[in-house]
Amino acid sequence: xxxxxxxxxxxxxxxxxxxxxxxxxxxxxxxxxxxxxxxxxxxxxxxxxxxxxxxxxxxxxxxxxxxxxxxxxxxxxxxxxxxxxxxxxxxxxxxxxxxxxxxxxxxxxxxxxxxxxxxxxxxxxxxxxxxxxxxxxxxxxxxxxxxxxxxxxxxxxxxxxxxxxxxxxxxxxxxxxxxxxxxxxxxxxxxxxxxxxxxxxxxxxxxxxxxxxxxxxxxxxxxxx
DNA sequence: TAGGCCATCTGGTCCT
DNA sequence: AGGACCAGATGGCCTA
Numbered sequence: 006x007x008x009x010x011x012x013x014x015x016x017x018x019x020x021x022x023x024x025x026x027x028x029x030x031x032x033x034x035x036x037x038x039x040x041x042x043x044x045x046x047x048x049x050x051x052x053x054x055x056x057x058x059x060x061x062x063x064x065x066x067x068x069x070x071x072x073x074x075x076x077x078x079x080x081x082x083x084x085x086x087x088x089x090x091x092x093x094x095x096x097x098x099x100x101x102x103x104x105x106x107x108x109x110x111x112x113x114x115x116x117x118x119x120x121x122x123x124x125x126x127x128x129x130x131x132x133x134x135x136x137x138x139x140x141x142x143x144x145x146x147x148x149x150x151x152x153x154x155x156x157x158x159x160x161x162x163x164x165x166x167x168x169x170x171x172x173x174x175x176x177x178x179x180x181x182x183x184x185x186x187x188x189x190x191x192x193x194x195x196x197x198x199x200x201x202x203x204x205x206x207x208x209x210x211x212x213x214x215x216x217x218x219x220x221x222x223x224x225x226x227x228x229x230x
Numbered sequence: 231t232a233g234g235c236c237a238t239c240t241g242g243t244c245c246t
Numbered sequence: 247a248g249g250a251c252c253a254g255a256t257g258g259c260c261t262a
Contacts, residue, residue, distance in 0.1 A: 116239060118249070123237075149235065 133157050 134148055135141070137157050148156065 112240080115241095115249090119240085119251095120238070122250070127237095151235095 130150055130153055134153050137153070137160050139145070139148060139156065
């Protein structure tokens with residue numbers, strides 16, 4: 006990780022997530038298993054990692070499914086937004102223009118596969134954006150790829166920390182209960198955790214610990230006219 | 231206009 | 247051999 010990414014990561018860690026918690030409330034974080042949606046399709050073997058991804062890669066089937074010819078997909082060579090470097094274009098005399106038809110066909114097939122692969126990757130990123138806390142309104146620019154990944158990482162770390170503090174709180178409360186009464190069954194699993202005097206930080210808003218602004222990350226994303 | 235972000239093409243490498 | 251994955255190159259769009 007280079008220095009620039011390190012700075013961005015720090016800025017997200019310290020500022021963004023919890024500031025967003027304040028801005029958008031728990032509803033911004035409130036997703037459950039039923040809300041992580043997606044198709045059940047996919048072209049990938051069901052490795053453990055694939056099991057995790059199963060049903061979460063969005064339109065994998067749609068983008069990678071039945072299209073097998075070279076010139077299909079949604080790719081439009083005339084769309085400047087989709088053309089890229091354009092070596093693959095006879096009119097511009099690219100390298101492929103002088104290759105045998107068979108090689109050109111193979112190259113186009115490979116290109117189409119790569120496009121589908123990147124589309125699947127982008128679909129997965131969209132799925133990730135949809136479940137991490139940032140404003141999803143039309144007035145807010147979509148998170149960049151790198152910002153999405155860094156934000157998701159820190160969101161996971163923050164949730165793990167919050168979970169740990171909740172466990173400590175429950176353990177502490179259970180400790181008090183054991184003096185007068187048995188541990189309630191519902192809390193018993195948490196009672197197995199080490200019992201520490203609760204620091205109280207879980208009761209405080211995270212913003213207390215992560216005070217700051219989101220300007221460092223969101224100055225590029227929330228000021229669209 | 232420079233810089234950020236992105237889509238696409240391409241050739242190489244690895245895996246099944 | 248064919249497909250997946252990766253990184254570099256290229257060029258377009260958008261914004262400060």
